[in-house]
Each structure stands twice: as structure tokens, then as C-alpha cells.
Amino acid sequence: MKMKLIPIALLLLLVGCSSVSPPTHYYLLSQDLGLNAEVDNTKAPIYLKSITLADYLNQAALVMMVENQQAKVANYHFWGESLDKAVSSVLTHDLEQACGCRVLDHQLADEQPKNAVALSLHIEQMAAAATGQVLLAGRYRTTKNNKQIVHRFRYQRAMEGVGFKSAIAAKRALLTLLASEISSTLND
Numbered sequence: 001m002k003m004k005l006i007p008i009a010l011l012l013l014l015v016g017c018s019s020v021s022p023p024t025h026y027y028l029l030s031q032d033l034g035l036n037a038e039v040d041n042t043k044a045p046i047y048l049k050s051i052t053l054a055d056y057l058n059q060a061a062l063v064m065m066v067e068n069q070q071a072k073v074a075n076y077h078f079w080g081e082s083l084d085k086a087v088s089s090v091l092t093h094d095l096e097q098a099c100g101c102r103v104l105d106h107q108l109a110d111e112q113p114k115n116a117v118a119l120s121l122h123i124e125q126m127a128a129a130a131t132g133q134v135l136l137a138g139r140y141r142t143t144k145n146n147k148q149i150v151h152r153f154r155y156q157r158a159m160e161g162v163g164f165k166s167a168i169a170a171k172r173a174l175l176t177l178l179a180s181e182i183s184s185t186l187n188d
Contacts, residue, residue, distance in 0.1 A: 026080035027062065027168050029175075030089040043101040044144075046186070047116040048092060050106065051084050054124050058083070062164055065129040077164045087123065090172065094179030099186060117186055118143040126174075128167035132159050136174035140182060151185060153178055 056063055062074040079086065085107075092103045104116065112118060118141075125137040137154040155174045159166040 022076050024076045024078065025164070026078050027164060028080050029083070029086040029168060029172060030081065030093075038100070039096055039102045040100050041102060043099070045102040045104055045113055045116045046095055046099070047109065047112040047118045048088060048095075048103060048105045048121075049112070049118045049143075050120045051088050051091070052120075052122045053084055053087075053126075054122075057123065057126055062167075063127045064167075065125075065127045065135070067130065071127065074164070087121075087175065090175045091121070091179055094176050095183060098179045098183035119182065126171055128159060128164075128170070132162075133157070134159060134167055134170035134174060136171065136178065140178075142182075142186065149185075151181075153181060 056071050059073070060078045062077045062079065064072050064074065066072045088105055088107070092105055095101075095103045104113070106112075120143075121138065121140045123136070123138040125135050128134045134157050135155070137152075139150055139152045141148055141150045143149075155177050157170045157174055159170050
């Protein structure tokens with residue numbers, strides 16, 4: 001009788017261990033950028049010198065802010081691209097749209113042109129919260145003719161739906177707002 005129970009116990013053990021994990025999802029921040037804007041080559045270009053991210057953002061997994069300033073890292077939702085490179089692509093596109101000037105990414109340009117405005121960006125927060133709000137905050141520095149100015153920014157936007165897709169759409173919209181602010185700052 002005991003011998004008959006052993007195969008049944010093994011079968012139950014195997015069935016219990018064969019749970020299926022949820023599917024893994026990958027997201028792109030820089031998809032659907034559209035056509036590049038026509039740029040005015042007589043305007044001083046922007047040289048995108050650096051983009052840095054807070055440590056908790058510098059990873060492949062998506063992050064959501066939960067209560068008490070705690071960041072929760074997703075288990076099955078990942079960026080399909082390096083986030084700093086994605087922000088660079090989006091910002092380059094959106095700045096060209098906003099200011100009509102050429103934007104040079106430090107990863108692609110050999111060196112900074114002498115007449116360019118250097119732009120450095122640090123993102124401190126870029127995450128959805130359990131409240132349905134998405135926050136983009138940090139600082140950027142512009143340098144022109146050896147004059148440096150540091151600007152702080154903080155944008156918040158409600159998600160139009162639920163889930164990571166809606167959060168990424170809101171993040172994308174907030175980066176467009178940031179590009180508009182930077183463009184306005186440079187035109188002052």
C-alpha cells in the first residue's frame with residue numbers, strides 16, 4: 001500500500017511545483033518619435049552633454065512609488081532599452097520640435113561645437129505612484145559662453161488609464177513638457 005502512495009505523492013509534488021509565471025513585458029519610451037523637426041541651422045545648437053538618473057531608475061525593471069516614499073521594482077515589466085539612452089532620444093526629438101534648433105547628443109557628436117549651448121540633465125524622480133499620478137523631477141544645467149545656470153523642475157500628471165502602459169505614456173508627455181521648458185529657458 002505504501003508503494004502505491006509514493007508515486008501519487010511525487011505526482012502531487014510535481015504538479016505543485018509546475019506553476020506558470022506571468023508573462024514578461026518590455027516597454028519603449030522612445031517609440032513613435034515621428035519625423036525629425038526641420039531645424040534652423042543659423043540658431044545655436046544644443047549639445048546634450050549628459051543625462052544621469054537616480055540610482056533606483058538606473059535598471060532594466062520599471063519602478064512604481066508606493067506609500068511612505070518606497071520604490072517597488074516590477075518583477076515582469078522591463079524597459080526594452082536603456083532608460084538614459086531612451087530619455088536622450090526623446091529629449092533630442094522634443095527639443096528639436098520645441099526650439100527648431102539642432103540638438104547634438106554627446107554619444108553621437110565627436111565634440112561640442114563652440115557656439116552650442118551645453119545641456120546636462122539629472123532625473124531624480126520618474127515614476128508612477130499608486131495614486132495614479134506620474135512624477136518627473138530633477139534639475140538641468142545650461143552652459144553658454146562659460147555662464148552656467150541650474151534649473152530645477154517638477155512635473156506631475158495623472159495617468160489616463162491603469163498599468164504600466166499608461167504610466168509610460170504620462171512619462172513621455174512629461175518629457176515633452178520638460179523639453180518645452182528648456183526651450184523657453186534658452187530663448188529668454
